[in-house]
Amino acid sequence: MSERRGALIALGEGAYTVPEIARILQPNMTVDRIRYWLHKGLLGEPLRWGSAGRPHLLSFEQLLRVRTIQDLREKLKFPLQKVTPVVEELSDVVFFDKDWHELRFFPTPKNEVGVSDGDRYYEVKTHQLMIPEAVLPELESIVRGARRDWARGEVGIQDYERLVSNPRIVAGSPTIKGTRVETSFVAYLVQALGVERVLELYPHLDRDAVLQAANFEGIEPPAA
């Protein structure tokens, strides 16, 4: 990792705008929802608060927090107010700490939720949020997904298996998987030059990847 020397991020760290996170977490995520969560403090301090003409900038960890909150809300129907302390605790303790191994969630005698990786044990303070035992497997799956993506440093984009966001590649801008080529630039070239010309310019890209990039960016390839 590069030296930061007073700069906002070092090379190899990601920086995401709110619209970019909404696009990566499509189709159910919206810009307004992320902004609301950001201002409510659910996501922690951004890398930079924006102002007129300057976007808020968020980290890769915050992107994963957004997705986790979304999953807790949509899949487990957790109310937003009560999601906050749970996400904060889980984020600080187990989501993003690589020392924890495979996690298992279980109810404690005090009706709280316990987390264990076999070696260690942690009790999540759920702050009156009753988490039924039946949803613990789904909670486990959500947390595992966040930890898996945190560990590998990459998130996939739903319905676009050839596209990813990796904070170490062009600072997290969506790219064609296995390349440094941004979806926005490919889509732009497709719009201007057509798919065949793009395939000539990048002989190592295939048609499916190029079409996915264009589609993800909302570009309809011009008729040949």
Added chain:
Amino acid sequence: MIILSDEDLIWTELTNRLDELGSQYGCSFVALPIANRGIATPDDELARICRQEGAAALLTANYKDFAAKLVYYQALLSAGVSAIVLRQPNPRIDDPDIDYQLALVEPHLQRIVRQLERTGEPLLFIINKSGLRIRRLQDLIDQLST
């Protein structure tokens, strides 16, 4: 002097024609090595690759979200990599193919080469149809942190 094209601008014909153009100023254009294509070379490897190739700057393109991308360019400069960014035109007005990219670079190449030869610090060169802007790392840090 060598300028390395990032994977977004590795187009063979563009590299060849830029190389021809640069020869009059003692400048060669080299595409990101094949070994680093199709493997998603991380940003933090770029500084090493530039050193390995003896490159004085990285050539890349920008079409979207320039204000957000400044953070990435600042990170490149912080790692000691100068960058030349070709900002792209509205595709409804201009065709961004090879001739357009060449026309962006040509009027400014001599000045860029001279600056890179003289400077002891990494620089960001931003080129669009209106001209060339040169930013220092400290300029970017000040802009991003205020």
